[in-house]
Amino acid sequence: MFKFFLAFFLTFSILSTAQTRNDSTLLTSPDKNVHVIIKTGERISYRVVFKNKLILPSGNIALSLSDGSVLGHNSRMKSKKLLSVDKIVTPRYGMADRYHDRYNEVELQFENQFSVTFRAYNNGVAYRFSTRLPGKIKVTNEETTYRLGADTRGWMQKVSGFLNSYEEHYLDAPVSALDSGKIAVLPLLAETKGVKIAFTEADLFDYPGLYLTYSKTEGLKGMHPPVALKDSVGGCCPDFEKLVTQTAPYIAETNGTRKFPWRLMIVAEQDKELLYNNLVYLLAADPKNETNFSWVKPGKVVWDWWFANNLKGVGFTAGMNTETYKHYIDFAVEHNIAYINMDEGWSDQHNLLSVSSTNSQPLDLPYLFQYASQKDVGIILWCVWHTLDRQMKESFDQFEKWGVKGLKVDFMDRDDQYVVNFYERVASEAAKRKMLVNFHGAFKPTGMERTYPNVINREAVLGLEYNKFSKRSTPDHAVDIAFIRMLAGPLDYTAGGMTNANAEDFRISKNRPMTQGTRCQQLAMFALYYSPLQMLSDSPEEYRKDPAILHYITSVPTVWDETVPVAGMMGEYAAVARRKGNVWYVSGITNWASRTLEVQLSFLPDGDYKAMLFTDGKNASRIGDDYVQEIKTLHAGETISVTMAEGGGFAFVLEPKHDSEKEK
Template identity: 40%
Template sequence: MSKTIQLLCFALLFQTAAFSKDYILRSPDKKITINISVGKNITWSVLKDQELLIKPSAMRMILKDGINPGIIPVVSKTISKAVNQTIVSVIPVRNKLIPEVYNELRLQMKGNYAIEFRAYNDGVAYRFVTNLGPQPIEVNDEKVAFNFHENCQIYLPKEDNAELQSHYEGDFKPSKLQEIPAEHYGYLPLYVATPAGTKMVITEADLHDYPNLFLYGTGTKTLTGRFPKVILEASPKPNSDRAEVIGRKANYHAKTTGNRTFPWRTIIITSSDKELLENEMVYKLARPNILANTDWIKPGKVAWDWWNDNNIYGVNFKSGINTETYKYYIDFASAYGLEYIILDEGWSKSTTDLLAPNPQLDIEGLVKYATTKNVGVILWALWKPLDQHMEAILDQYVKWGVKGVKVDFMARADQYMVNFYERAAQETAKRKLLLDLHGAYKPVGLNREYPNVINYEGVKGMENNKWEETITPVHNTTLPFTRMVAGPMDYTPGAMLNSNKDEFHVSMTSPMSRGTRAHQTSMYVLYDSPLQMLCDNPSNYLREPVYTHYIARFPTVWDKTIALEGKISEYAVVARKNGNNWYIGGMTNWDARGFDIPLTFLDGKKYKIEILQDGINVGKHAADYQIISKEVVAGEILHIDMAAGGGYAAILTPIG
């Protein structure tokens, strides 16, 4: 090689090295590392201990008028900080006190933007921050990529709607990264397991005035992000009061202010599945509560009408959507200490007029009656009519004395819909109304900023048993490690007609569940849901008062959650504390199994434990269960047995 060529090569290497600058950010426990490289673009890679999880993956934004944060970046300043504090949760979905411990690196760039990185002991996150002035900016695209080091196993709920419309009720089925072809996509959260056993869940948090992120396959070990475009024209689908046909769309996916923070792109990282049962990453990354008064926000259990088709019996009136039927629900709720009833679809004269009650219903009289029984009433509403006349509708609900609104069938995740969620949260909070979001995308932390956002659906839950056969114990033991990692989910448990593996049949009027009665019971401990349903027919519950009194004792919020056992699609066991009491819930897939649980989480007191477990004849009759009471102390070994498709629940109360 000539001396000239050698000098040229040296110069090129020198220029490359000079152009690229690397930064390292580690978690407080030093086990997780983010490597950030700033060259022609910005990339990050992520390691846990010595295992490479994410290879260099680029991040950038494409704005109108040639403003492109992340392209040819120049760092003007770095700001580091360490945070060690405690979040006090207003509505504690998993824990009342949430440790918030992380290290942060902010790269301030020339061009009036920054990128913030955080490293927690249980994950990592980054986001863009712009300071481009108060004038609107158009975001044409955002580059989001996850270049995995290995061909990992994933659970990505796949979608096929070209408009990115969905009710977000997909199946979480296992596959490998390289099996996801280009143009096939799924929504978040995404579960990932490396060959070495590290678990990751990818999602987003602090989503405001910006569309949801969807992940597309590439046929390789890389997933790339895309976003719904801004919808300029949409029309009602023929013969439908809720479905939309998307017409014209903009060439950008957000028009927003130039001074703002953008959503966190986060990777939750754990050594085992069971740690995901305790994770609070989305809540930690969300904006703090902004409501001055939250005393009026009351979580609780709900007697629900829609799943059981108002198919009550043993009464002297015709059941249906009428005042007599809902008084029956109220009496049932009052007798068992349930805080609410829901009047679902059908309570209004039409689904598009939310101010005119069904002629068979005396709403004002019903709410007054419920008030005398210490039961609150929540009303169902289609999102579009509510969006068009929100203030007038909510004002009327307040006049009626209603306690909350269940908003349904949004089925979109674009910028407008994200803003609808926040507007609904604001307007309901002003009026001291709870908000339950159905037909909804996954939680992104809005329930921390507005604690009156009491629950989300966005899950393939019990209702699907009315028309298909996909809700199995395998599905139920997958949800705690996938969808539920993002936040609370309105799965709506409580089926009283239970079936073993080959006994299930579809019914719209007398629906049933797959798995045992104890399997259903375990959901009242295992499934995060501050507004938790008793989905079945009150007549069925009233026929079994011992069982109904048992499930009615479970709280819906928790001071502390401890994961005991867990493996995706196989089993989950947790212990939770509320006040002085502890509760244990466990469920399994179609494999019978047992666990020995050391009661090390108890204090020095003696406890009465009331166990509900699969009965001896559960293999023939899935609703068979038995309740056992005894005394236990801290450190004692508790043996848990679960039948095929079974479950386990326990209530522990201190003695003396």
């Protein structure tokens, strides 16, 4: 019956991207591979077909308000608007210098002052509610369901509650592992009928974040944190968090006339397609008020926290003092690094106007900002979110006087409506003063970097820092996040650790940390992970020990003109090629299994290339920092065989040979 129903619709979709039959509408992607069948009437539901496979059976959607009305129940449709878009979006910075925004859209308008808009892309489906109601409204619930079977394979980051920082491993298990009230953050990846589907959201403002749980009757089902009425300082790391102590019986109080966040499912037939997808960005709103963000400067950052300011071979006592940070500024100048970061300890965590200092080791911030400015190096300051929230005006005024170039805001660990709005207030205040923002202890990106390009990076990932106090930041996890977390947007994983060990030799050390896996895996992360504000996690002295590594890490770009997925299998290995100008950077990593990967250079324009290759050494599985550097000529279209050790990786730099010869 379903095949007949679909065939009927396909017959009538030749002349239009959306057709109606009674209470049903068919929306088709530009390449005709994705079909969204929308049904209205008693309920609003939709199903998704990809290449004649029913990958998402009918799921219901609705928006419940505090006055008892449910937008989506017994709603009468009064009109329909069709739209086909094929345009180029030019981001301020990104994984490419242009994104192809191509989709078909239908907006279904209903009598009780709301509409639902569906979009069909060649690689995904999105929908959102819009309302045209007077005054303020309270949303008590949003019904979001993805009717997948209990045994559908999923990769999900389970959390114990709405207080979390998206810093968990991805569990490979049936989606029914989320039963009995367990919840997962987004993105969540599933596989059905040989097709990967990733669920996430975009354009999230003035509304809480979306989570997924599992119900036997509804499949994957949306959940939202309620509005926080009261909270108090507490939680981990000397009261850095604010714990919600009282909640409202609704999830948002917001304007009655507005557009709600996009609900997005990304579709991939091959795993490697997940390594490059820009739908979250494309669904986000353009900058507000046509703000000029031409001053936003992506780049590298000298980071102090990973190695705990432990330096050797210097003529001063290292620590949170003027001489140490002057040393970092000088290192940044030597290697064309844009920023240094001053992490925890530069101020009283609960008073950003109180600078830390001792008689023996003074910290002269005005001097450091003046010194950095003279050297054209920016300083980024770390702060606890609720301290910044409480002291926002006076803190930003002081930061502006000093000449702060960016903020690293940490420990939100929530995405209820208040905290989501905090992100926008920080982004707006920082933009007025031409400051970057890097959110840590954060929820996943939802395209905010398009609306506020100064929000240049986001953590929301179990990153390298975990190796300072656990064994959780593994090569297995490093592969997973390339396919799942990176779908949401930029990630601050903080790669670049120079003490590298296998699983047997790895040891936890807070002040002298190690990485799990090989040196080449750390190198690969600089191009594999999209990170416009990229930290150099280790100390200047560790990098200076290896000039070849130092040159690569400081010269690899952080934003790109083109990205091409090269190879990948979820949970096993990942490889991408990225281009800046006419130079290509090809990187790959593997999990704890060694493997040989055939890297096809079919993405290269015709010609010969001078190639600098970093690959795992013969003994890298025992000695993590064992690597081989080669320089050779490669040709467009050829295939290179690369062997990666357990937890290993590779990094190539490919430059057209005639260009490299001109420089000699």
